[in-house]
Amino acid sequence: MARDNQIDTDPLIRMEGINKRFPGVLANDSVDFSVQEGEIHALVGENGAGKTTLMKVLYGIYSKDEGQIYFDDKPLEIKDPKAANELGIGMVHQHFMLVPPLSVADNITLGREIAKYGVLDREEAKERILELSSDIGFEIDPEARVEDLSVGVRQRIEILKVLFREAEVLILDEPTAVLTPQEVESLYEILNNLQEQGKTIIFITHKLNEVMDLADRVTVMREGKDVGTKEVQETSKNELANMMVGREVLLRVEKEEAEKGEELIRAENLTLKNDEGANIVDDISFSIREGEVFGIAGVQGNGQTELIEALTGINEFSSGTVEVQNSDLTNADGQVIREEGIGHIPEDRLDRGMITDFTVTENFVLGYHTFERYSSRIFMKLRDMDEHAKKAVEEFDIKTPSTKTLAESLSGGNQQKLIVARELSQQPKLLIAAQPTRGIDVGAIEFVHERLMKERARGKGLLLVSSELDEIISLSDRIAVIYEGEFIGMFDANETSKEELGVYMTGSERQDKEEVRRKALDKVSPRE
């Protein structure tokens, strides 16, 4: 990657003393921020640090309360996104703004249609789009409908949309949050190509790996203030993490030797067919013992979600058996599974794990609301619920004005802590956790990891699904790689690497099927 020396020249954009107040929060507190022409600049910070706010001020979505923006050294006001577009600033939002039933070309030209005599000139538009996309190194079918395309492709369309409007400065808000590892790779390539063409790129993230891989410079924000700007070459992940959190952060998880105990769960020959009869989960077997973390690594969409949801009673297996300490829990009811002491942190925080219009307390009992400690036959035990929730809020350091606050007003990290708190407070003997740290910031990740490891040390079992390989390797004892619904490799966490798992995750290598099954079932255990 070209690390150019344009740093000495005058900045292209300079934001000085930006103040932005929301009710009760100073989202930006006299922030200074500047970008050089042609650089890739990362803007990092924990959730709620004010990164997105700052960029929305620059893009004209928010009006600043105080401060000055200079473009090419000229002071100016950016009063709305249209004004930003005219300056050549474009933004790719975290949530895509596309019209799914329309074609790629129509989406890109929307609002800037190419017309001849008042009639849409689709041929011309197609050509321009093909040209733009090949310039930055990917192919796209301008006639495809957006609703048929994957998230990764949709993001490219968003980028093309911005380029089509002749943007020279691209702001990307957490562009990798929704992508698979492969899609992240190709996004890197696209951004590098854009840089070579002389475009300036600002991207918001809280993943430090991305900063190190991609950026030339990085600005760290914390609690609405800018903590500093660094040359990426002259800094380290640890330094950045400490700047973000404001204290020392452990990026590696402390994993003590835990005493492995009795077998907790034994699942054999699990298969789940979809409506078309295809095997989404294909003949999976495994067992987990007390004090053991069983990790499942895999690219999203290879059957992990279905496996977990069938294990926890949301979905049903077509065949196979699940035994938890000798009681048969195959396709059991969700309530029964919880009563047996199996907790579940679902991968989709907002659309599974909680009800955002419920209060913190109401969310704290979600799934456990039928338990005797929270309800009698008819009535909820509101006082007991609230008492337990208050205790958990304190113990898990959940930042909320009160337990009566609606969960929607909590930050993403605190929402996740609330779910973790709920599941761990029930003292499960086995916890099934999917993407337990997705989309939360470094401080919260560290916290969740610590808590999970504490459970392991206490002899609890953990089934962990994650697409973060670092997480899988550092937390797990044994790791299975899932590919197209099948376990195709089994690894000891101490003896494998990200690279090795990555190869298996793409399905380009696989181990002997019987061998995988034997290792997954832990047949070397003394019980056998």
Place this chain on the structure above:
Amino acid sequence: MNSESRRDLLFNVLMNGVAPLVAILIAFAIGGIVITSLGTNPFAFFSRMLSLNFGSMRGISQMIYRATPYFFTAMALSFAFKAGLFNIGAEGQMFVGGLALAWVGFTFTWLPFPILFILCLVAGFLGGALWGAIPGYLKVKRGAHEVITTIMMNFIAIALVQYIVQNHFMNPDWGIPHTPTVAEGAYAPSLGKIIPWFPAGTRANIMFLVAIILAGLTLVLLQRTKLGYEIRATGLNPNSAEYAGINISSRTVMTMAISGGFAGMATANFILGPGSHYFLKSEYGGIGFSGIAVGLLGRNNPLGIILAAILFGFLENGALGVQLYFPNVPRQIVEIMQAIILIVLVIVLEIARKFLKRLQKRG
């Protein structure tokens, strides 16, 4: 008070207090313009309406009598709404429930008060519940959208009830089709017998108190019971409810049944209350549909709905009386105003929402 709860309070006051009031005021203003164009002084018109309703205890009780059925059909809408469902079928549920309660009333005639009265209410509830549960079941089993099915079920109910009354219960000598009269044990006592301030023999009856009690019970059900927790969870986020092990199919059917049950009791006010004591279909037409407006105006809150129902009772009762004084103003002016309230309310709510959003953006 922190800023967040201050914003919540502002939100509540604007959306649930200011917006409905503004909608009502605008509706009166437009109604006033129409009345002026008919050559009548709107101030004289509305002040006559006011005195007809509030000028005497008789006026107040007439107003309450007219308001009572709206409460029930509005609750049908709002209860379903709490569970994320749109029950547009209160009209049909009201008819089925009404016929059911009348049937119990004129069939088990030997039963004394209050046993027969209570049984009639239960029958009304069950009739409406059955009619509401069917669209719930269709939604769960077949994915049929409840807005479509409840609307269709209205037409079926109207025809079915007409058919049953004409072919099974009607005496050909009566001229208009209605059922036999209910027994005395089913009579809902007039408020005049219960509360000393009400004039003896007023048609306002105990169903108004039943409505208030029901509003309270509904609040308790939703906020304090396990069933209410599950109903709200299902309505707010079915995916998360499913995760929580809640049987969302059964909760959906149950919600629609309870919702239909509320509507099923709406006509008890007429059939069991002082008056003709029989089921006369033509007397109740539209109360189910107006319930939608009352529910929205009451912002889906049981206490708000009581106030909104009283406003509708005010307009309706006023329209009947004011005709004597201003014969050139057709009484349909009230229906126009009811419609305007609803339209303006939707607009005002949207404006308030935008305003709050901008406030949030500005900070």
